[in-house]
Amino acid sequence: MTSSSLLRAAVCAAICFTTAAHAGIGQRFPSERKVVKDPVTGTELTFLTSTPKGDSKIYPTHPQWTSDGQWVIFRSKRVEGEAMAVNEKTGDIVQVTEGGYTGMLNLARKSMKLYFMRPAAEKDVLQIVEVDLAAVFRDSAAGKMKPAATYQRISGTTPAALGAGGDMALDADEEWAYFRVGKEEAAKHLPAGSKIEEAFGPRKMGAGPNGIARMNVKTGEIRHVVSVGFQIGHIQANLYNPGEIVFCWETGGKSPQRTWTVMADGSGLRPLYPEAPYEWVTHEAVITKDEVAMAIMGHRQIAHEDGRKTGGVAAPGTDVGGANPGQDAAWGNAGTREKPxxxxIVNLRTREMTIAGQTPSGSGLWHVHGSPDGRFAVGDDFSRTLWLIDRKTREMKMLTTGHKTTAADHPHPTFSADGTKIEIQSAMLSEDGKAMNIVVVPVPADWLKRK
Known part of the structure; x- marks a missing residue:
């Protein structure tokens, strides 16, 4: 070993010892980065993690990369209840929270900041916490971490009376954070005569009322946004248009009217895509300043006399069961391929809806996203296969498959801010077929060259 190699090894050992002794924010873990060729498509997949440590990505409704594009933030059980960052080029893994978090991890797009909620000492009280990621990465690399309070700032605290939840979203202006409030608080602001919905579907979810409030992450000021007569889920901010919110009626499956939008001052509340009774709409995600992608399911299957099940439309009243949600009569007559x-993709301004693509059979695309430049869309299906769509030509390309239907969750694809790559979670390398890892999938070079 050369003298320079010995020096690098000594520095690394010193850093690892320091952060391991600290065992908190800034703690470092060895790189697990691997490049694996997909056995079916040949796509080179960059596994940023590759061991069974309880990894999962942030939900597709929220950013995944830090504002400098170098780090991917993810959830992990390497340290129970804490969030991690992995450097896409080096594979270095760094713990970026201390003291736990609840609900959604929110990355700022214009600054190296991370926001999240966590329980305070008082019952039913939540704090919104801001993390200075640039300082964490700098001091972690130098092996000179300071106390956690140096990097984590409490932006504000929600009173217990709000019944606040962790379904949080950071506004595009990076000054306001939106979050869900409970039934009692929501009822105070509900317009007179509003219909209070009951639980819907076999999971007995969806009952209201619920509401959305917002906190100024600079001052801690709290304002009510809107109340509705149903259970709210998947709150997300339009990352390109400050003050615009998209959320859903959450039932755990099919909703009578899934997608909704409202402005931060409570105005403009309306269904984002008014759906018909036969439609199963799900997994909406804001993808450009004016557009939201969503899946309209085609999940009904034909049950044959010999027991086989093939893609198509089930006979009326047929209960086909199966591993994919919604394939039973309890959810109602929805998801038929007899309709588009x-x-x-729905335009928030013109309200026009277009179908970018669909798989030829089976349940169809399930979790969807799109590139911010409007060129591409992406979706996963129930086989855990990832499909890329050219929005101009409608051409579809299988990017990767073999991610194991036994995986703990779906791939949940999310585009990077520059539209050149997609992050997923995958069980391809797991021995138990369930544990997932963080993976980056490139958009093919020939597709990026298209005008």
Whole structure:
């Protein structure tokens, strides 16, 4: 070993010892980065993690990369209840929270900041916490971490009376954070005569009322946004248009009217995509300043006399069961391929909806996203296969498959801010077929060269 190699090894050992002794924010873990060729498509997949440590990505409704594009933030059980960052080029893994978090991890797009909620000492009280990621990465690399309070700032605290939840979203202006409030608080602001919905579907979810409030992350000021007569889920901010919110009626499956939008001052509340009773709409995600992608499911299957099940439309009243949600009569008559289904994109301004693409059979695309430049869309299906769509030509390309239907969750694809790559979670390398890892999938070079 050369003298320079010995020096680098000594520095690394010193850093690892320091952060391991600290065992908190800034703690470092060895690189697990591997490049694996997909056995079916040949796509080179960059596994940023590759061991069974309880990894999962942030939900597709929220940013995944830090504002400098170098780090991917993810959830992990390497340290129970804490969030991690992995450097896409080096594979270095760094713990970026201390003291736990609840709900959604929110990355700022204009600054190296991370925001999240966590329980305070008082019952039913939540704090919104801001993390200075640039300082964490700098001091962690130098092996000179300071106390956690140096990097984590409490932006504000929600009173217990709000019944606040962890379904949080950071506004595009990076000054306001939106979050869900409970039934009692929501009822105070509900317009007179509003219909209070009951639980819907076999999971007995969806009952209201619920509401959305917002906190100024600079001052801690709290304002009510809106109340509705149903259970709210998947709150997300339009990352390109400050003050615009998209959320859903959450039932755990099919909703009578899934997608909704409202402005931060409470105005403009309306269904984002008014759906018909036969449509199963799900997994909406804001993808550009003016557009939201969503899946319109085509999940009904034909049950044959010999027991086989093939993609198609089930006979009326047929209960086909199966591993994919919604394939039973309890959810109602929805998801039929007798009507248009697939990866739908709705324009927030013109309200026009277009179908970008759909798989030829089976349940169809399930979790969807799109590149911010409007060129591409992406979706996963129930086989855990990832499909890329050219929005101009409608051409579809299988990017990767073999991610194991036994995986703990779906791939949940999310585009990077520059539209050149997609992050997923995958069980391809797991021995138990369940544990997932963080993976980056490139958009093919020939597709990026298209005008």
């Amino acid at each position: 289904t697939g990866l739908a």
